[in-house]
Amino acid sequence: QVAYDTGDYYHSIAWLEEAVGLFRLSYGSWNPEDRSSLEDALDHLAFSYFMAGNISHALSLSREFLHYDPSNQRVVRNVAKYEKLLETRTVGLAGVPQSPTTPLSTHSCPPWSSLSPQQALEHLPQLGCSYETNGSPYLLLQPAKKEMVQIRPYVALYHDFVSDVEAETIKGLAGPWLQRSVVASGEKQQKAEYRISKSAWLKDTAHPVVRTLEKRMAAVTGLDLRPPYAEYLQVVNYGLGGHYEPHFDHATSRKSPLYRMKSGNRIATVMIYLSAVEAGGSTAFIHANLSVPVVKNAALFWWNLRRNGDGDGDTLHAGCPVLAGDKWVANKWIHEHGQEFRRPCGIDPQD
Numbered sequence: 383q384v385a386y387d388t389g390d391y392y393h394s395i396a397w398l399e400e401a402v403g404l405f406r407l408s409y410g411s412w413n414p415e416d417r418s419s420l421e422d423a424l425d426h427l428a429f430s431y432f433m434a435g436n437i438s439h440a441l442s443l444s445r446e447f448l449h450y451d452p453s454n455q456r457v458v459r460n461v462a463k464y465e466k467l468l469e470t471r472t473v474g475l476a477g478v479p480q481s482p483t484t485p486l487s488t489h490s491c492p493p494w495s496s497l498s499p500q501q502a503l504e505h506l507p508q509l510g511c512s513y514e515t516n517g518s519p520y521l522l523l524q525p526a527k528k529e530m531v532q533i534r535p536y537v538a539l540y541h542d543f544v545s546d547v548e549a550e551t552i553k554g555l556a557g558p559w560l561q562r563s564v565v566a567s568g569e570k571q572q573k574a575e576y577r578i579s580k581s582a583w584l585k586d587t588a589h590p591v592v593r594t595l596e597k598r599m600a601a602v603t604g605l606d607l608r609p610p611y612a613e614y615l616q617v618v619n620y621g622l623g624g625h626y627e628p629h630f631d632h633a634t635s636r637k638s639p640l641y642r643m644k645s646g647n648r649i650a651t652v653m654i655y656l657s658a659v660e661a662g663g664s665t666a667f668i669h670a671n672l673s674v675p676v677v678k679n680a681a682l683f684w685w686n687l688r689r690n691g692d693g694d695g696d697t698l699h700a701g702c703p704v705l706a707g708d709k710w711v712a713n714k715w716i717h718e719h720g721q722e723f724r725r726p727c728g729i730d731p732q733d
Contacts, residue, residue: 391430392628398427421450425457434628435695436669437467509533518601526602532672535696536685539674540602543681544595549656551591553710556582556617563618565629577626579701583614599652599714603683604724610645611720617656620663620709626701628668631715632686632693646718647687649725654681654712662705669696676709687718689728 386394405420428443441464447457509532513525527541544552559582564573586593592615600607620626632648633640640648653665658678665682666673674682688694701709727733 386426386430391433394430395427395434398423398430402427421447424450428460432464435698437464440464441468514602516602516604518604520597520601531674531682532667532670535667535670535694537667537670537672537674538683539677540681540683541677542679543598543602544654544656544679546679548591548595549654549679549710551589552584552595552615552617552712553619553656555584555589555592556619559583560617560619577629578624579618579620579626581616581618583616585614595654595712596714599681602681603650603652603716605650605716606720606724607714607716608720610643610717612714612716613643616713616715618711618713620701620704620711622706622708623703624701624709625703628698628700630686630693630698632697634693643717645720647691647693648715649687649718649721650683650685650716652681652683652714652716654714655679656710656712657708659704659709660706662703663707663709664702665699666702667697667699669698673702689725689733690731691718691727 386398401423402420405423424443424447428440428447431437431443432440441461444457444461444464448454448461451457509530511527511529514528515521515525526543529539529541531537531539560580561582562573563577563579563581565577584592586596595615596607605611631651655676655678657676659676663676664673684697686694686697
């Protein structure tokens with residue numbers, strides 16, 4: 383109830399899935415009030431999935447709701463809207479389904495914890511590896527080793543992006559400044575139980591290695607990383623059990639602290655794996671059914687926004703729990719201002 387009321391749909395989904403599952407298992411032995419409770423849970427679960435970006439599952443749950451209450455006109459309208467959204471693959475304000483108005487009457491393993499690289503590989507066509515210069519003189523003599531991991535959303539892994547010496551230098555610089563990580567919540571930043579890690583921020587003036595990495599990331603992505611078009615390098619340490627539950631890197635509200643930089647939303651993410659992990663620690667893209675394991679010294683890159691500036695719901699991702707060892711990463715978040723001619727809008731306004 384609390385998770386749903388506060389807009390924490392990722393956690394409300396886990397609880398509601400458990401409630402719906404229990405009702406389904408007890409089918410045939412319901413009391414009259416149980417049927418009403420199942421309908422409430424299905425209704426709220428469908429809307430939670432919609433808000434999390436999974437429209438197809440929201441549609442499936444809404445159709446199941448109508449099996450029990452076919453006369454509910456609000457859910458009938460929602461089904462029609464979900465079907466239209468799936469046809470156009472775009473979500474506009476006018477097409478947002480109506481939220482349930484009744485309060486909920488009701489912890490399982492999160493669905494993303496079961497994703498594995500083996501599962502994901504079955505759904506990755508047109509992929510491969512290549513040496514890339516990206517038109518940059520910086521990469522001419524030493525091209526980037528690019529592995530195309532996913533087409534939609536666009537996810538690429540650059541192998542040997544940093545050296546062992548560079549990785550250890552970054553970890554050493556950040557070590558003395560590590561503090562409990564915070565997350566953006568409304569208009570402020572605060573600690574949260576769904577992100578268990580320590581982090582520190584490094585300016586490019588902190589060390590020549592940091593400045594070198596900035597130039598390398600700019601060359602590989604083709605984006606402008608000069609202030610204020612990108613944030614400082616964030617170094618994160620996940621200890622045993624450390625994790626980051628499903629979230630978007632880009633802001634989903636104009637009130638987010640991310641907009642204080644006055645350089646727009648986060649258009650792209652570069653995440654560098656600074657260490658190996660004995661077990662766990664993969665980066666799981668939930669809606670894409672994709673899991674990218676930790677590859678020491680590699681850099682993972684993805685676009686958070688579509689070319690039209692809308693957030694890409696398929697980039698919902700999580701940092702899986704570290705089961706053995708510890709995990710070090712460096713994050714670089716690049717903002718949309720300054721990239722107008724580097725990643726221009728496409729011909730299709732929905733792209």
